[in-house]
Amino acid sequence: MDQGPSRAGQGRSGLALDLYRTMRRIRTFEERVAELFVRQQSAGSMLHLSIGEEGAAAGVGRAMVEGDSFTTHHRGHGVFLARGGDPNRMMAEIAGKAAGYCGGKGGSMHIADMALGHLGANAIVGGGIPAVVGAGLSYRRLRRPQVSVAFFGDGAMQQGILYESMNMAALWRLPVLFVCINNQYGMGTHIDRASASAAWDERARSFGLAAAMVDGEDTLAVYDAASALLAGARDGIPGYLGVSCYRFHGHARMDKSPYRDAAEEEAGRRRDPIARMANRLRGEFEVAGAEIEMVDAAAAAEMDTAMTFAIQAPLPEPAAMFTDVFAPDQPAPRPVADRIAAALGES
Amino acid sequence: METTYREALRQALDDAMTADSAITLLGEEVGRYGGAYGVTKGLLEKFGKERVIDAPISEAGIVGAAVGAAMTGLRPVAELMYVDFIGLAMDQVANQAAKIRYMFGGQIGVPMVLRAPCGTGRSGGAQHSQSLEAWILHMPGLRLAMPGTVSDAYHLLRAALRLPDPVVFIEHKALYVRKGELDTQRMDAPWGRAIMRRGGRDATIVAYSRMVHRALEAAEALAADGISAEVIDLRTLNPLDMETVSASVARTGRALVASEGHLTGGAAAEIAAQIQEACFDWLEEPILRLAAEDVPVPVSPALEAASVPTAESIARTVRRMVHR
Ligand SMILES: Cc1ncc(C[n+]2csc(CCOP(=O)(O)OP(=O)(O)O)c2C)c(N)n1
Ligand SMILES: [Mg+2]
Numbered sequence: 039m040d041q042g043p044s045r046a047g048q049g050r051s052g053l054a055l056d057l058y059r060t061m062r063r064i065r066t067f068e069e070r071v072a073e074l075f076v077r078q079q080s081a082g083s084m085l086h087l088s089i090g091e092e093g094a095a096a097g098v099g100r101a102m103v104e105g106d107s108f109t110t111h112h113r114g115h116g117v118f119l120a121r122g123g124d125p126n127r128m129m130a131e132i133a134g135k136a137a138g139y140c141g142g143k144g145g146s147m148h149i150a151d152m153a154l155g156h157l158g159a160n161a162i163v164g165g166g167i168p169a170v171v172g173a174g175l176s177y178r179r180l181r182r183p184q185v186s187v188a189f190f191g192d193g194a195m196q197q198g199i200l201y202e203s204m205n206m207a208a209l210w211r212l213p214v215l216f217v218c219i220n221n222q223y224g225m226g227t228h229i230d231r232a233s234a235s236a237a238w239d240e241r242a243r244s245f246g247l248a249a250a251m252v253d254g255e256d257t258l259a260v261y262d263a264a265s266a267l268l269a270g271a272r273d274g275i276p277g278y279l280g281v282s283c284y285r286f287h288g289h290a291r292m293d294k295s296p297y298r299d300a301a302e303e304e305a306g307r308r309r310d311p312i313a314r315m316a317n318r319l320r321g322e323f324e325v326a327g328a329e330i331e332m333v334d335a336a337a338a339a340e341m342d343t344a345m346t347f348a349i350q351a352p353l354p355e356p357a358a359m360f361t362d363v364f365a366p367d368q369p370a371p372r373p374v375a376d377r378i379a380a381a382l383g384e385s
Numbered sequence: 386m387e388t389t390y391r392e393a394l395r396q397a398l399d400d401a402m403t404a405d406s407a408i409t410l411l412g413e414e415v416g417r418y419g420g421a422y423g424v425t426k427g428l429l430e431k432f433g434k435e436r437v438i439d440a441p442i443s444e445a446g447i448v449g450a451a452v453g454a455a456m457t458g459l460r461p462v463a464e465l466m467y468v469d470f471i472g473l474a475m476d477q478v479a480n481q482a483a484k485i486r487y488m489f490g491g492q493i494g495v496p497m498v499l500r501a502p503c504g505t506g507r508s509g510g511a512q513h514s515q516s517l518e519a520w521i522l523h524m525p526g527l528r529l530a531m532p533g534t535v536s537d538a539y540h541l542l543r544a545a546l547r548l549p550d551p552v553v554f555i556e557h558k559a560l561y562v563r564k565g566e567l568d569t570q571r572m573d574a575p576w577g578r579a580i581m582r583r584g585g586r587d588a589t590i591v592a593y594s595r596m597v598h599r600a601l602e603a604a605e606a607l608a609a610d611g612i613s614a615e616v617i618d619l620r621t622l623n624p625l626d627m628e629t630v631s632a633s634v635a636r637t638g639r640a641l642v643a644s645e646g647h648l649t650g651g652a653a654a655e656i657a658a659q660i661q662e663a664c665f666d667w668l669e670e671p672i673l674r675l676a677a678e679d680v681p682v683p684v685s686p687a688l689e690a691a692s693v694p695t696a697e698s699i700a701r702t703v704r705r706m707v708h709r
Contacts, residue, residue: 082508
């Protein structure tokens with residue numbers, strides 16, 4: 039399944055190193071997001087880190103190809119980085135700055151980039167799922183070879199919209215993949231207390247989707263499963279991929295996870311896709327330790343730069359409030375102040 | 386006793402659940418977690434998991450189940466983590482809960498309360514910061530409470546839990562930590578009545594929820610300039626107590642309505658229209674509305690803050706209205 043110039047001739051070990059690099063970049067990015075918050079430079083505290091979930095983002099992201107589109111949930115920084123997101127513009131968006139992907143209007147939970155196929159992160163659990171069905175319809179009618187991928191958490195497995203979407207995708211044989219990043223928790227609720235059954239692949243199969251569940255600690259396995267499902271989706275057999283992992287930290291920045299005990303967290307954090315890949319690189323793939331350290335150092339430098347960029351970037355102009363409600367050639371909404379002035383006969 | 390808005394809400398649920406065993410809480414994170422904003426903390430431990438039910442992330446199902454439970458003997462309190470998520474449950478709210486008594490010829494009511502926090506201030510963005518009371522106000526069959534004070538947080542919730550019909554109870558997330566006086570034996574005014582929070586001669590500021598505090602701050606600033614502004618707190622939007630509002634506007638001759646919902650088609654528009662119907666002959670100036678800009682709520686903190694009325698913008702507007 040290897041595609042693209044950077045992948046040619048590298049084989050499995052090149053792929054493994056690439057996946058490692060992507061995961062390290064994601065983790066370091068998220069660590070800088072946490073620091074941005076501590077330094078009170080982020081727009082608010084609703085920042086959801088994907089630390090521990092890098093295997094899902096890197097594995098599926100790498101299996102997708104240029105032109106494939108996707109939507110993510112609120113914990114979507116990792117997926118977007120894996121699909122080529124620019125850390126500077128992402129971090130600036132998280133800081134609410136004009137240089138951010140959405141001009142500071144969207145923030146962490148609404149990063150989007152149409153140029154890279156990112157149809158948008160979503161702060162409504164399940165909110166971004168049906169859009170990939172629509173994208174699938176477009177690609178089919180417009181005879182394009184793309185697939186659209188919905189990334190969402192285990193929490194969305196309990197939202198009705200997912201099942202409407204799965205049914206339509208299967209009914210109409212659309213090039214769509216549903217990816218559930220199952221980090222075991224929706225906020226403080228373990229999946230055992232949210233879902234009567236965790237056999238979610240069976241739910242998907244019962245709708246007529248091809249389905250697989252993989253361990254998100256094994257990033258190569260995620261990549262392989264996603265590659266197979268994406269190939270099927272391109273042929274009109276939509277898929278479901280469940281990736282299990284562990285949310286290393288609290289739900290958002292203010293959550294200290296008091297509902298989890300220390301032993302559980304310790305065990306959960308040992309399910310580390312990055313550490314596991316590093317071991318495999320050094321052992322099975324015979325990559326030199328120095329090379330891995332170089333990857334780590336490059337990620338640190340890149341994400342430090344992104345954080346500094348975000349901190350130094352200017353805030354949006356006040357007038358930006360009124361743009362983007364409608365298309366640029368349309369009149370902007372009239373500010374409340376104008377209405378008041380008119381009513382008072384001042385204008 | 387002095388307490389917080391959050392604690393007053395918790396106390397109201399606690400006291401109501403003690404008094405009425407039919408009251409059952411249902412929502413995401415309401416039990417073990419104690420509510421996303423901590424309002425239901427301790428209630429699971431006290432009342433048990435049959436009465437405090439942690440639900441999956443299934444808003445349509447949660448609200449719909451509350452409707453069915455209300456029709457069959459329980460008095461459910463469903464919680465939405467943010468009022469924005471009412472979008473997912475709107476069919477159950479507007480097509481089911483609101484219409485069941487009427488459609489079924491008065492055979493049965495839906496005595497439930499739907500609690501949800503609204504408002505800006507956390508950089509929560511376009512899907513976590515809205516004030517959607519207009520959606521509810523528009524719908525016959527729904528009661529709507531929006532407490533601004535600690536005392537009302539307690540008493541309006543207790544009152545809502547005695548009503549025969551569905552009540553949407555919208556809290557403001559910026560008020561949870563606000564302190565104030567609470568006497569659990571004494572309500573400021575009965576359910577459905579507005580109240581004058583500050584007397585004045587020159588203009589009436591009509592507000593509810595957080596805007597009550599911004600209006601009071603504005604009135605204080607205006608007093609320093611020699612302008613005497615009256616502040617009316619609506620407390621409930623359905624029922625809407627136009628008697629209290631009209632009596633005030635008839636005296637002052639000037640009215641400004643302040644709301645955190647969008648300007649167009651908002652609650653302030655309805656209130657302004659009713660003031661005009663009731664007070665046309667007494668008005669010295671056009672009725673003004675200060676409301677959220679007609680744009681989705683932006684994340685960037687400066688833009689977010691500028692998108693809703695402030696004490697300054699209220700004071701500035703009243704000043705111009707009085708000095709015109
Ligand atoms: C419709 C809706 N309901 C509730 C919430 C509040 N909320 C935000 S994230 C979250 C948990 C989501 O869990 P999951 O889907 O597993 O994603 P995770 O946070 O674990 O990545 C909840 C309940 C929301 N944003 N949208
Ligand atoms: Mg989860």
